Amino acid sequence: MDARRTTARARSERLLQLAIATGDVFVIGTATLLAAAMRFDVPVVPTSGDVNSIAVSLGPWILGVWMLANAMRGTYARPHLGVGTVEYARVLGAAGLTASLVGIASYLTKFELSRAFFVLLFSIGAPLLVVWRWSARRVVKNLRRRGHLLTKVLISGAQERVDEVAAVLRREKWLGYQILGALVPSARSVDATPGGVPVIGFTHETAQNALASEADLVLFAEGAFPSPVDFRRIAWDLEGHDVQMAVVPSLSDISSGRMAMRPVGGLPLVHVEPPQSLAASRGLKRAFDLVGATLALLLALPVMIVFALLTKLQDGGPVLFRQTRVGRDGQLFECLKFRSMVVDAEARLSSISHLNKNAGGVLFKAQNDPRVTKVGAFMRRFSIDELPQLVNVINGDMSLVGPRPALPAEVRRYETDVQRRLHVRPGLTGLWQVSGRSDLSWDDTVRLDLYYVDNWSIVQDLTILARTVKAVFASHGAY
CATH class of the missing domain: 3.40.50.1980 (Nitrogenase molybdenum iron protein domain)
Known part of the structure; x- marks a missing residue:
């Protein structure tokens, strides 16, 4: 019985690895053809020789070396397929290794490889491989949710x-x-x-x-x-x-980036780096926020103007909703949002307390809040009401990514551990938003925020921002 089970399980895993490898072959082959076709579109890098014939003759060799580099870097290893960022890092590492080998081989053999073709091949191939692996993960995750590949x-x-x-x-x-x-x-x-x-x-x-x-x-x-x-x-x-x-x-709740295994005399020691809350509030993150928020504000300005007009025309009330929130180290600031509720929303709060989904926590959550306007409901669904907070980010009160900005009344009810959320600037988005938004319990919100504070990195910020786009359009937990 065990042998039959092993064979069936191994077969499914081999099929998954084969499917991933087949996709890699297709992507690398496509990148090779695109690089050959687009070589004249790179005027700053001159072409040399007959690029088409070079691509045809050299293409299979590059494909073979690239696939070998993928295997050597462990991009098909079972523990990393579909989980974590290690797979992506190894895919990019294999691309870099292939580029190095091709470049060194061309130099040593004095082979006239077109520089335009070389640049385009890896500029196109590496990102396409990452996109392919990301797409494959979506398929694998959906299969697992449906009871396959378990x-x-x-x-x-x-x-x-x-x-x-x-x-x-x-x-x-x-x-x-x-x-x-x-x-x-x-x-x-x-x-x-x-x-x-x-x-x-x-x-x-x-x-x-x-x-x-x-x-x-x-x-x-x-x-x-x-x-x-x-x-x-x-x-x-x-x-x-x-x-x-x-x-x-x-x-x-400790990221793999903070842990390193170092055997000592046969004893496997797990070294844990200190929490990253100080790094999450210093210059690199601030520069990232300034550049990112400025670009995002310029891109979002037309949308903001449209919804500012719609909010004003709906009932004649103020466009912006200003609310005091608690920022880094407990400092208060005025958080900006497009007004998504009726003008007297605060006065009506006591009359709808029975709708609170989070009676045991410090947040008020109502899935069908009658105070939300029609325009406000649409803005909330796609997080458009939060776009003015880009100004808060530029002013230094908030960050692009961070814990949810809390109300003073909420902070007064924080337990000791939860106070750690205040060690960094609150965020326009965060793990709490890409993991469920209002559908999360208070305990889960705290857990995700504390994880972010202790395990901050620029890579994690970029990942959260990418996931935010998906979460916004999916609209899960947005109310």
């Missing part, structure tokens, strides 16, 4: 830790983990953990339970084994079987 998982450890890990896997369904059950250390028989994960066995029988349940992966959380020797024995028992193992460290 990884069957057993979670081993103390019941509380099992529930914590299970909550993450259930929340991030696109990862494709199907939870089969839990293995707990207690000798007392229980049917399920407090979080509802069925208990199918005990940790001291991990290998037997993994094989019997046909698991693809065993996640070891805290409490899964009493000593390193026990874990080593489990690994020995699973040797020769197609069952992967992963250890969940007693760390949470």
Whole structure:
């Protein structure tokens, strides 16, 4: 039975890798043809020789070297396909390696390779490969949400830790983990953990339970084994079987960029870099905000003028809604938005308190708020009402990306840990917006904001801005 399962699972993974590799071949071939066709459109880089014949003769060699570089850089490795930024980094690294090899080979052999063709080939090919991988991820994620390409998982450890890990896997369904059950250390028989994960066995029988349940992966959380020797024995028992193992460290909400594995005398030490909240409030991010907000404001100005007129013509009230919010280090500032509610919205708040979806949190959320105007509902759906906050970003009160700007009344109710959100400027967008917006619970909003504060990077800001475009047009949680 195990052999048949292994064959079926391996076949699906090989098909996925083959599909990705086939797409890479098509993209690189297309880039080669485009580079040959567009070579005269680069006037600052002169062409040399018969580029068409060079492209035909050299193209297959470049394709072969590029695909070999992809394989060597691990762009088809199973753990990184469809998850995280490592795959993209390796794809770009393989493109750089190929460019270096082609350039060095041309120089050493004195081959007259057209510089225009060379520049265009990698300028077109590398971005196209990233776009292709991104598109493939969308397909894989949709398949996983529909129950395909799933990884069957057993979670081993103390019941509380099992529930914590299970909550993450259930929340991030696109990862494709199907939870089969839990293995707990207690000798007392229980049917399920407090979080509802069925208990199918005990940790001291991990290998037997993994094989019997046909698991693809065993996640070891805290409490899964009493000593390193026990874990080593489990690994020995699973040797020769197609069952992967992963250890969940007693760390949470720390990005991979802040962690580095450094073995010392056989002891795997995970070094964790300090939080990045100070870096998230200094010059580089500020310069990024200034340039980005200025460009965005110039592009958005026609749209802003149209909706400013529509808001004014609707009821004759003010165009802008000004509200005091709490910025970095608790400083107050006037947050600007297009007015999306009736003029006396604040006075009506007490009469609709029963509509609050977040009675246990510090935010007021009502999915069908009667105070929202027709123009305001449209602006909220596509976040147009927040465009004036670009002025706040230019003024230095806000950032393009950051935690949600909070009201003073909300901040007064913050617990100690939540105060850390105020270490950086609030953002026009953030992890909270691209992860669900108003559909998020208060706890999830706090968790995402604290993750951002501690793990800031320019790459993460760019990723969030790209995801914001999708979130805005999808309109999930916008009300």
